[in-house]
Amino acid sequence: MNAEKESAFAGKRVLVTGGLGFIGGRLSQRLVSLGANVVVADALIPEHGGHLRNLRRAARRVQIERADVRDRATMAELVRGQDFLFNLAGQTSHMDSMTDPETDLEINARSQLSILEACRRHNPQVRVVFASTRQIYGRPDYLPVDEKHPLRPVDVNGINKLAGENYHLLYDDVHGIRSTVLRLTNTIGPGMRIKDARQTFVGVWIRRVLEGEPFEVWGGAQLRDFTFVDDAVEAFLRAATRREAEGAVYNLGGPPPMTLLALAELLVELNGGGSFVVKRFPAARRKIDIGDFFADAGLIERELGWRARTSVRTALAKTLAYYRKELGHYV
């Protein structure tokens, strides 16, 4: 597989939107190590996930463009001539999508359509992978949730991400812009946003426990699955290089799901100390919460041979180790 991937990306031109983000940064590092010529586009919006340190040592070997996906002209220039487009830029906060729904629409829906239009006009050969989210499913009818589950998003973010996903599938089907959609579940690892819960609640837990402060567990009995960032990155690479993935939608999933309480206890154990308080869900969040969720990732395992290989214990341990050194840069 490594040799195959090396040849797939060696010397190739690759654009990563959201490339200074948590997953985008890690993906860009991998692409550099596989010999790709990587252009990273990131708006570095303070409330989003972009951070220069997310590229680590690869920063000197990629072309960094401070570019917002909402800027049509800039994006149209950036997509020209690329062999691959990893389309990860997004607004991820469910709460922010409810208080400022039009900004979420601009980033997660309208900009995606503009980018695809730019591909259609200027670079129809490009191979695209789009980062979608399990949020589009809404509250599950059954578990684990497979790709056939009804799509009933419970917040503005889910609605707009669904539109973004649909544009990619349509442009693949009608205009031949070869695209794959990955529906991510909770992704954790070094580089995740820890300043607050805008990307994932686990981020702010990490921050608090490292700062010696109790963190808050809302509810606690909810089951969730957690993918380690390097496993997610591996899925993006496979999706981009396998013909059977063109026009396909895949769930990513984690190792077996666990309750938030179990996750909280594991975090305290791995940190060698710390505490948390269990709280009732705040009213505004309860309305857009989805309850238990974990994904069936059987389809991507069968078709692309991908599965989450990293345990939650290992993922959390690596994340803690990273932020023990890096905390000051991220808060």
Added chain:
Amino acid sequence: MNAEKESAFAGKRVLVTGGLGFIGGRLSQRLVSLGANVVVADALIPEHGGHLRNLRRAARRVQIERADVRDRATMAELVRGQDFLFNLAGQTSHMDSMTDPETDLEINARSQLSILEACRRHNPQVRVVFASTRQIYGRPDYLPVDEKHPLRPVDVNGINKLAGENYHLLYDDVHGIRSTVLRLTNTIGPGMRIKDARQTFVGVWIRRVLEGEPFEVWGGAQLRDFTFVDDAVEAFLRAATRREAEGAVYNLGGPPPMTLLALAELLVELNGGGSFVVKRFPAARRKIDIGDFFADAGLIERELGWRARTSVRTALAKTLAYYRKELGHYV
């Protein structure tokens, strides 16, 4: 039912977006006859369905605002103080949505979100009915298509209408803006756009047959169902006044479906002459065509007692009679 509806709308303030359109115009006439104070908002975009004659004699009894749903400030003013909002303004052409996808997004998705935000801020008591479309289902897995059918839109229009629909359901659920979604199938009747096929192919058939020109039938074996406009209007009125319709999604459906060939033959028969040519589907259209489609309207029948009462024969005959007099105004 009539007495009930009279009391529901008498003296009430009603805003109809797209109120000079085919269905919006007919609905506005009915609302006037039920004693409502009707404000009609319509941009009269030449490629869309608005036409001053669609209000007929009611034109003198409604307040007509030339307003585009894309204009946030105007729409925010117009929704203030309304008891009902019938939200029918839209871009309906599937082909136009493919050649100019961002305009379709602006009208069918972004503007809907802005209107709902305006309701949330300035008029959370308003009762909303949104005109959605069977286009969001895409190519049917089974027939007739009920509301549980997967949503896999095959053009930009379907993707954006789905987002528009989802916003309405979300604002009902989370913000208490009581909304009903009606998924319309092919609607026909006096007032439909006949200049071209931007609203429905039946429109341009009517025009051609009245002008003594052969019309084109693409394919011909496809099954479709056709709702008469007055039946559709009745569904809007019921949806707006019944508590069980709040937060609900209903298909409208027609009388039993027929093939396009059978419809073409019926049209020629009712016109007392005319001809058509059967053509292979043009390539650009084939990619976004949905094949056979007819809706299961059992849910709205069970919950609201609505069903399509007008046969296709009667609907076509009334439409022909209207355009025999009005043709010159509409082409």
